[in-house]
Amino acid sequence: MQQSYITYHHIISSLGFDSKSNFEQLKKSKSGIKKYQRENGDEYYSSIIDKEKVDKLFSEIGTIDKYTTLEKMMLLSVNAILKKSNLNIGDRTGLILATTKGNVDVLSTKSKFYKDKSRSYLFELGSQISSFFNFKSKAIVVSNACVSGILAVAVADRLIKSKMYDDVVIVSGDLVTEFILSGFTSFQAISSTPCKPFSKNRRGITIGEAVASVLVSSTKKESAVEVIGTASCNDANHISGPSRTGEGLYLAVESALKEAQVLIDDVDYISAHGTATNFNDEMEAIAFSRLGMSEIPLNSLKGYYGHTLGASGLLETIIGIESLNQNTLIASHGFDELGVSKSINVIKSTTKKPLNIFLKTASGFGGCNTAVLFKKVINK
Amino acid sequence: MNKNRYIQSYCRITNNVIILNGKEVFRESSEDIKSFLKTVYKNFEIKYSKFFKMDNLSKLAFLGAELLLTDENKSSNIALVFSNAASSLDTDRKHQESINDIENYFPSPAIFVYTLPNIGIGEISIRHQLKSENAFFIFEKYNAAFHHTYENSLIQMNKANSVLAGWVNVDKNTCDAFLYLVSKKGKIEHTTENLIKLYNN
Structure with missing residues (x-):
């Protein structure tokens, strides 16, 4: 394809x-x-x-x-x-x-x-x-x-x-x-x-x-990233609050991984949604924990830009692309002590690390959740 | 390209008439959309109290889904792909009215939550427990070619087994819906030409 x-x-x-x-x-x-x-x-x-x-x-x-x-x-x-x-x-x-x-x-x-x-x-x-x-x-x-x-x-x-x-x-x-x-x-x-x-x-x-x-x-070039898996799933739970079990996000990430044919261990970084409401952040932590992604470095960029609504997913994707290109994990601004019930690996300070694949997720009103996986293009 | 893909069933809802699979199933002249949608709800003996909290756009989408997602039509993994021209403007204008005057300022969360066109998708997902692909698009007019391509892509890429899709628009006391179920069963081939034909009927 x-x-x-x-x-x-x-x-x-x-x-x-x-x-x-x-x-x-x-x-x-x-x-x-x-x-x-x-x-x-x-x-x-x-x-x-x-x-x-x-x-x-x-x-x-x-x-x-x-x-x-x-x-x-x-x-x-x-x-x-x-x-x-x-x-x-x-x-x-x-x-x-x-x-x-x-x-x-x-x-x-x-x-x-x-x-x-x-x-x-x-x-x-x-x-x-x-x-x-x-x-x-x-x-x-x-x-x-x-x-x-x-x-x-x-x-x-x-x-x-x-x-x-x-x-x-x-x-x-x-x-x-x-x-x-x-x-x-x-x-x-x-x-x-x-x-x-x-x-x-x-x-x-x-x-x-x-x-x-x-x-x-459809044509690749140097410093591009490939879109390797995409999915969007509904919580079927509530129109203005996220699912308590993170079901829609869980299913979306699972479907994107399946299409991309990559394993959880292959994902180097997660650019999460992280709006900083009680329920949203808790829901994401539960979904990533259920997926076995607790160890993967993760950030929310909302501490830099706030929640830019419909623009946020694309804005944060671009930052993720730059992270891959510069092999740099960006600190999750505003984070101090973990405040969700499941362990997740929130990036505390900006660090250099070889990066190849990242996952971008977002969730919103109407119970919608989207996940997209991106991979660095290495050919010269 | 669209081998074995059919428009299994379809419905058309305009201000006072409902056509289901080519047959008129309901006609009633009401003063406004709100009362029309309520009469439809009663006529088809739907029992779902959350209906009354919804805005007109969500009600319209919800009723269309009720008519099409019958037990015999339901399969697993049904995607939802809707579009319209007015987004949620009908409700946006109400929210704006509540904040225009700083001296008389009364924004309501129950209205604000419906200032998004995809809330109806959420309502249908909850009602039918569809944890599936969903997307809402805006076009000036029903765009059959785009719908056809996108619906096909979801089935081809194994993102869905069938797709509940179409046009659902509410604006200035008029409503216009054309919803259909794309699946591997049926007699009408899922083609752009057929979608245009059924929409214009």
């Missing part, structure tokens, strides 16, 4: 405007989380992108006033991928857009796009990106809660294996909005301190924002 590879990637976050600078900041243990103020005056912690810089960079490729904040960041990121890869967009090039809430900020009466009733539709967000770059087919929008970004990688791999496309550009992104903050606050899920995934003293989520893009290609 046709293999697929991630050959190029790009990140826009509070820590930088490309993948390289993001990874450099993580190596220095620098977190992008800071204190901000809500409209009602309440303080909260978040990881927020410099919008003045977005406009400054965007003015070089387009008209600032014509696009929403998220569109500008997505266009910048896809533009960077197309430039770096020299990709020729043809009939066999696909575009996948992954997001949880897209342009949801335009629903607010305060948005200058409020009167443009089409702008809140996710297919319209897709059209803005596809028509800017003259993609030949319409964007495929994946909106599956917080697994959207990593699920998009599984979808791209399957579409390439089905011979629908030779290359697929994936762009994923979500913003910090009053819509999201108010919702998670009503769930009492927001931490009053920067989030501390898997820690004893964790107090919930820190919401963040990011845009991440990759090129998934």
